[in-house]
Amino acid sequence: MHSKSGITNIEADPAFKTELESRGVRNLTKCMQCMRCGVGCPVAHAMDFTPTQIIRMAILGMKEEIFASKTIHLCSACNTCTTRCPMEIDVARTMDTMKEMSVESGFEPAERNSVKFNDIFMNVVRARGRVNEPLLFGHYKMKTGTYFDDMEIGMDMIKKRKIKFSPKAAGRDEVRKIIDRFRHKI
């Protein structure tokens, strides 16, 4: 929110940091903004906030801005940041935790297709116990309307017989129970 003076007023949520801690995020407030996480992040070029900025925003409790950001969805979980952080902050886990919280709270994600993909992936695993690539790709394209993206690659895969229908797994009922217990439907 911008005031007349041009100074940004942050609507901070002081409980945000506590919530992250209760979900297993450690050492957050030790961040000294050294920027190692941001500088080494391979996806920073596509993000709206660098991982360094996001960590600061998390400490300040800028929940809305974080949930609305591309950053939490574009993190590829490469764990470069986590490996390099001198203060032992698990930045990648923090990204995942905030992504999980944003999905739980029903926030409209900035990267809708990424969230959809993960949800559809889990639907397929829930139904079959294992990933079935033709079903995953087909459902994803239907749900996102991206029929014509990657047509050439799809044809290549079919020609090379890279796409196969794999059978259902015997343990799929157990997998269904596990997924239903922990997943938040979008």
Added chain:
Amino acid sequence: MNSVEEHKKFAYYPGCSLKSSAAEYDHSAKAVLGKLGVELVEIPGWTCCGATSAHSLSHDLSIALPYRNLALAEPAGLDIVAPCASCYNRLKVAESTVLSDPAEKDKMDQAVERSYGGKISTLNILEVIVDRVGIDSVMRLVVKPLSGLKVVSYYGCLLARPPKLLGTSNPDNPVELDDLMAAVGAESLFWSYKTDCCGAGHAMARSDIVITLVDKLRDMAIEAGAEAFVTACPMCQTNLDMRQTSASGERLPVFFFTELMALAMGMKEAEGWLSKHIVSPFPLLKKLNII
């Protein structure tokens, strides 16, 4: 069973990719391990490890899905080998998480209705070949050294990080693939991108990110003097094989390291596996008289 045999017997977790788009990795891994005297027993009733999608949606789910597989494997008393870098990563992270946190283990026991107590452990396929079998045994089986083949070894993220949970000794500069390539007569060139990210699970929703990262890897591989990539990760292989753009340069073939080992061991089946690759490796292999 005496201890020597037991040492080379493993529970096999293929994972979903190896049963579909990366079938050539499944076949070549089994063939090479078999040749090296490693016995594999597929985990009965294994299910998906959750991959990238589970941990993007729920931390608990990302532990519970691999936990089920750890629990299924434990009664047989054999360590697990998971050739897929992503499956290995998820199984190992689950293992470290529950073994260091009793509350987490209790939660998983309840949710999964099965229990894993840490009697067995998960290894990646490089650890099995390099540490358990040994490079010497590999060298003894080489009948057709891959002379003249210049590759860069690409480990990606998932075999190396996070080192605390995986127990990786050298996350910035792993050498196992390089050593194996040298053992089969190929030249594995030095480059600084061994453990850089290929864009991983963004392939569907944000392929632009994958293309940017993959083209960078390709450019750096060419700068290092390589004519091909070698990898131990189905996700890296798929992204590199499918997403190199031809506009800014040539597309390099992307081998699973087990395919190259099989070629050096004179296995005829290798050509069938290689025919599934999108960037054909045949012109390069023919030029070098490898096939």
